Amino acid sequence: xxxxxxxxxxxxxxxxxxxxxxxxxxxxxxxxxxxxxxxxxxxxxxxxxxxxxxxxxxxxxxxxxxxxxxxxxxxxxxxxxxxxxxxxxxxxxxxxxxxxxxxxxxxxxxxxxxxxxxxxxxx
Numbered sequence: 001x002x003x004x005x006x007x008x009x010x011x012x013x014x015x016x017x018x019x020x021x022x023x024x025x026x027x028x029x030x031x032x033x034x035x036x037x038x039x040x041x042x043x044x045x046x047x048x049x050x051x052x053x054x055x056x057x058x059x060x061x062x063x064x065x066x067x068x069x070x071x072x073x074x075x076x077x078x079x080x081x082x083x084x085x086x087x088x089x090x091x092x093x094x095x096x097x098x099x100x101x102x103x104x105x106x107x108x109x110x111x112x113x114x115x116x117x118x119x120x121x122x123x
Contacts, residue, residue: 007111011064011104015057015071018097019050026050049078053098065109071102 026046029039056074060067075098079091 004112007104007108011068011071011101011108012057012061014097014101014104015053015060018101019053019057022053022094023047023050049094060105063109064105064112068102068105068107068109071098071105075099075102 026043029042029046034042052074053071056067056070059070075095078094078098
């Protein structure tokens with residue numbers, strides 16, 4: 001596998017995996033203890049992070065640098081939603097993959113040309 005293929009497809013694949021993985025946690029609202037309106041509202045609130053990740057992925061698909069910044073901002077934003085100290089399992093589960101995805105998109109944006117090919121730049 002070429003480095004250009006790796007930089008092009010790995011952040012996209014990781015973002016899709018993160019969306020699918022975190023979507024599973026939104027399904028816990030369907031336990032049957034609440035009424036339909038409350039369940040729908042809870043589900044919508046639980047999938048907001050997935051929508052934000054999808055929006056960042058759509059941005060990054062055409063503009064990797066902007067998408068990389070969006071993923072880094074999402075990683076920082078995800079830290080703000082947790083009130084527990086950094087020992088919580090949710091911090092690395094949500095933050096580290098988004099940091100990695102953001103960095104990979106920034107690398108792709110740094111080393112790619114307008115045609116989408118990754119080139120080596122010696123500074």
